Amino acid sequence: MKDFNNSATILEIVRMSTEDGPGIRTTVFFKGCTLNCAWCHNPESISPKPQLQWVGSRCIGCKTCLSVCRENALTLTEAGMQIDRTRCTGCGDCAEECPGTALEMMGKIWPLDDLVAEVIKDRSYFETSGGGITLSGGEPAMQPAFAAFFLKALREKGLHTAVDTCGQCRRDALEIMLPYAAMVLFDIKLIDPEAHKKFTGHDNRRIIDNLLFAADYIRSHVHPSDMWIRTPIIPGATATPENIAGIGQFIAAHLNGAVSRWELCAFNNLCRDKYRRLDQPWVFEEENLLSKSFLEELADTAKRSGVDPDIVFATGATCLSDN
Numbered sequence: 001m002k003d004f005n006n007s008a009t010i011l012e013i014v015r016m017s018t019e020d021g022p023g024i025r026t027t028v029f030f031k032g033c034t035l036n037c038a039w040c041h042n043p044e045s046i047s048p049k050p051q052l053q054w055v056g057s058r059c060i061g062c063k064t065c066l067s068v069c070r071e072n073a074l075t076l077t078e079a080g081m082q083i084d085r086t087r088c089t090g091c092g093d094c095a096e097e098c099p100g101t102a103l104e105m106m107g108k109i110w111p112l113d114d115l116v117a118e119v120i121k122d123r124s125y126f127e128t129s130g131g132g133i134t135l136s137g138g139e140p141a142m143q144p145a146f147a148a149f150f151l152k153a154l155r156e157k158g159l160h161t162a163v164d165t166c167g168q169c170r171r172d173a174l175e176i177m178l179p180y181a182a183m184v185l186f187d188i189k190l191i192d193p194e195a196h197k198k199f200t201g202h203d204n205r206r207i208i209d210n211l212l213f214a215a216d217y218i219r220s221h222v223h224p225s226d227m228w229i230r231t232p233i234i235p236g237a238t239a240t241p242e243n244i245a246g247i248g249q250f251i252a253a254h255l256n257g258a259v260s261r262w263e264l265c266a267f268n269n270l271c272r273d274k275y276r277r278l279d280q281p282w283v284f285e286e287e288n289l290l291s292k293s294f295l296e297e298l299a300d301t302a303k304r305s306g307v308d309p310d311i312v313f314a315t316g317a318t319c320l321s322d323n
């Protein structure tokens, strides 16, 4: 862990989550991701650097930010705030001075001790619900030494820990994190390597390799049921019977006994505004939500693939169409 510098870039800390592992959890979203999924619901997590965003509804038009910015990166026009991202250094001065909180920095540097102190404030919720802390992102394995020390500190305080990973990372990153992770949430998005490359920027060979390594590690070191597989169900990309059957057959052949749950996470379009605030296009902008009947058909396909783990749909009220 020679690269450990005692601090990490964290996008967000979300409390009272019930979606990122057992019980009530505090989820720490690391900034920076090794994949670039076309459907990404957290586009602000992909860049490893802090980024500025402007929320127009909060802006009172005072122009304080324009005089604060030493890089002349801001222009307030009729159409809203223009951020010249080739000039912006991410210093955060404008966000600090903005009286309307219209400018926000996405991503903050957290020293290790401060982050530990922040998340253990929720200890009573963890103890009553069987919850704990989940490292997510982005990709925690992009800041592996910090993540490992963070997990270690939490375990020493008797807290349950989970790592949520896309698996596209160096093997030694997993090797230093896994000893302190009570469970692992591992994504399998697409089983076909070429389709994986098309939609995420990388094929899945390293991911599958790391998944098999993590499963072996969990079988031999931790409680054997402490791994969940997660698959985003994205129309036109992952949401095909062939992909779901292929992933199911892979789980049945290689992961039964190591995995207790396979989550199918339905597409939603709540992130549309995030892309707009980042001045980024999103190819799923006009995509319709999936129907309940289609999701049930996929669940049947998943069950027929012979998997042992429970199959669970992660579908909030915002994820289903009316038909």
Ligand code: SF4
Residues within 6 Å of the ligand: 058, 059, 060, 061, 062, 063, 064, 065, 066, 076, 081, 097, 098, 099, 100, 101, 102, 103
């Ligand atoms: S400082 Fe904040 S409120 Fe004032 S113009 Fe800039 S963004 Fe708007």
Ligand code: SF4
Residues within 6 Å of the ligand: 052, 068, 069, 070, 071, 072, 073, 074, 087, 088, 089, 090, 091, 092, 093, 094, 095
């Ligand atoms: S973050 Fe810093 S460089 Fe970027 S716009 Fe604000 S003040 Fe200027």
